[in-house]
Amino acid sequence: MSLLVSVIGAGAMGSGIAQVAASNDSAVTIVDSSPQALENSQSKLKSILNRLVEKRKINKEESQHIISNINWSSEMNEISNSNLVIEAIVENMEIKQILFSQMESLVSDDCILATNTSSLSVAGIASVCNNPSRIMGIHFFNPAPLMKLVEVIPTNETDGDLLKEVKSILEGWGKTVVTAKDTPGFIVNRVARPFYGEALKIYEEGIADFATVDWAMKKFGGFRMGPFELMDYIGNDVNYSATKAVYDGTNHDPRYKPSATQKKLMDEGLLGRKSGKGYFDYSENAVNPEPQKNEELGRKIFKRILAMLINAAVDALNESIATRDDIDTAMKTGVNYPKGLLKWADEIGLNSQVAQLKELHSKFEDDRYIANPLLIKKVEENGTFY
Ligand code: NAI
Numbered sequence: 001m002s003l004l005v006s007v008i009g010a011g012a013m014g015s016g017i018a019q020v021a022a023s024n025d026s027a028v029t030i031v032d033s034s035p036q037a038l039e040n041s042q043s044k045l046k047s048i049l050n051r052l053v054e055k056r057k058i059n060k061e062e063s064q065h066i067i068s069n070i071n072w073s074s075e076m077n078e079i080s081n082s083n084l085v086i087e088a089i090v091e092n093m094e095i096k097q098i099l100f101s102q103m104e105s106l107v108s109d110d111c112i113l114a115t116n117t118s119s120l121s122v123a124g125i126a127s128v129c130n131n132p133s134r135i136m137g138i139h140f141f142n143p144a145p146l147m148k149l150v151e152v153i154p155t156n157e158t159d160g161d162l163l164k165e166v167k168s169i170l171e172g173w174g175k176t177v178v179t180a181k182d183t184p185g186f187i188v189n190r191v192a193r194p195f196y197g198e199a200l201k202i203y204e205e206g207i208a209d210f211a212t213v214d215w216a217m218k219k220f221g222g223f224r225m226g227p228f229e230l231m232d233y234i235g236n237d238v239n240y241s242a243t244k245a246v247y248d249g250t251n252h253d254p255r256y257k258p259s260a261t262q263k264k265l266m267d268e269g270l271l272g273r274k275s276g277k278g279y280f281d282y283s284e285n286a287v288n289p290e291p292q293k294n295e296e297l298g299r300k301i302f303k304r305i306l307a308m309l310i311n312a313a314v315d316a317l318n319e320s321i322a323t324r325d326d327i328d329t330a331m332k333t334g335v336n337y338p339k340g341l342l343k344w345a346d347e348i349g350l351n352s353q354v355a356q357l358k359e360l361h362s363k364f365e366d367d368r369y370i371a372n373p374l375l376i377k378k379v380e381e382n383g384t385f386y
Contacts, residue, residue: 002027003169006079008099009088010034010041010072013116016144017086019045022069023145024173029071029078038072045070048145080106084169086138088116096120097128104129112162114138118189119245122182123155132157138166139186141334149334150175151186176333178326184249187322188334189242191341193256194308196239199227200259202301208292210279213305215291216298221306222338228279232272236265254368255312306344307356311372313341317385318374324385342385350379 003026007014010032018041022028032038049063058066071078079085085103087096096115103113113135115125126135137153150170154163167177180186185193199213208216214226231239240262247256265271265278272278280288313327322330328340345353354371361369378384 003084004082005029006031006082006085007088008032008076008079008085008103009090009116010037011088012142013140013144014086014088015041015045016142017088017116017140018070019048019066019145020140020173020175022066025069027069027071029073029082031073031076031079033074035074038074042072076102076106079103080108082107082111084112084114084166086114086116091117091119093120093124096125100125100135101128104131110134112136112166114166116140118186119184119242119249121184122153123157126155126157133159134162136163136166137180137182137186138170139180141188147334148174148176149188149330150177151180151188151330151334152177153180153182153186155182176329178322178330180326180330181319181321183319183321185242185246187316187327187330190246190256190321191309191312191316191327191331192335193243193246194312195305195335196227196231196262197243197255197257197259198305198308200261202304203228204259204261208297208301209289211289211291212293212297213301215293216301217305220299220302224336227305231262232278232280232282235271235274236262236278237271240266254366255308255315257368303356304360306348307353307360308368310341310345310348310353311357311375314345314372314375317342318372345375346384346386350375350384354379 005021005026006029007018008031010030014030018028018030030038030041046067049066052058053060053063085107087099089095089099096117100113111134115122115137116139117125117137118139122137126132129135132155135155136158139151139153141147141149152163152166170177178187184190202208202213203210210228214228217223217226225233240258243256243258247253247258250256269275270278273282276282316322316327317324324342328342331337332340354375357369357371
């Protein structure tokens with residue numbers, strides 16, 4: 001018998017998750033309170049599948065089969081026979097809690113309930129339910145059908161067997177699954193913060209402009225996109241709130257401090273690609289500045305941002321947010337980093353990482369540059385992460 005999956009929320013994420021499940025032979029019900037959202041979701045999926053047929057990635061029958069596996073509905077009652085419900089509605093604790101209470105009252109006792117939240121506490125959402133043992137986070141990345149990584153987030157109450165079951169369902173859907181602690185940003189959205197934050201700081205110090213920082217990270221680090229073009233792609237509003245959620249959730253750890261430059265852009269509506277302008281101008285015929293291709297400067301920028309990324313990865317390991325392997329896999333698969341950060345740290349040498357952070361700390365007297373105790377311990381022991 002095929003798995004009965006319900007997805008609540010027919011926005012970008014809900015529709016993508018539904019496509020993944022339906023493409024893997026699950027019967028899917030997508031529920032949304034907005035009829036317009038349901039209509040958009042359906043027509044968008046049809047055009048995505050048509051494109052896949054044109055590109056010969058799937059054939060016409062497969063496309064029809066995927067569509068026939070999905071039922072778009074505005075009736076919450078339709079989730080009642082589900083084996084698994086994934087919530088992907090608006091990012092608001094109170095609204096999610098109300099929905100989870102309602103979900104719990106509709107489904108059978110053995111149905112697994114999951115949230116796709118990016119920044120809220122999974123335990124907080126589960127706290128309103130009578131049986132929190134069947135609740136967990138299943139965090140997909142956008143666009144869900146293309147991004148292989150999924151973070152699963154158990155709470156202290158989540159049943160271990162159900163967690164295993166969910167991992168095997170997701171792996172069956174072709175996903176790479178990592179397990180993260182229920183903390184703000186989980187793995188990827190936490191460890192990636194310095195990619196943006198340190199780039200912004202370098203710009204604020206007048207060391208280099210946006211184009212030069214992007215060039216340095218691509219040229220010397222092998223990153224597919226530079227921090228500023230990536231922030232413009234993600235949206236400065238979305239990226240800023242992700243930083244703020246991690247900063248607030250870590251008791252204002254200076255490492256994750258949001259940038260005033262980014263806030264200003266957000267407040268001015270300079271959100272990036274979606275608004276036509278952010279760090280760069282996306283309007284027709286716009287001329288954007290060329291990078292200043294000074295290799296010595298470029299290497300310095302890359303080394304500084306990488307040292308901060310590595311420190312964040314070590315911090316995640318030190319806080320038991322995930323295992324060494326899951327941290328490295330998550331960054332390679334979730335944000336396409338060219339290497340796992342802990343592996344990269346070993347390759348460069350932990351000594352030089354600590355030296356770089358110490359230099360920045362004494363120069364700026366800013367606690368964001370304090371080397372993580374685990375990194376220092378490894379250096380003292382002459383150790384490595386692998
Ligand atoms: P969205 O705004 O595109 O879609 C949300 C949908 O939920 C809307 O269609 C809305 O009508 C519907 N909705 C709101 N309240 C509802 C309710 N009470 N009952 C039924 N439907 C309701 O949002 P998006 O981007 O798809 O995000 C959804 C969730 O996924 C959020 O929790 C977000 O943090 C998370 N997420 C988003 C990612 C992204 O890149 N956009 C990545 C990973 C997770």
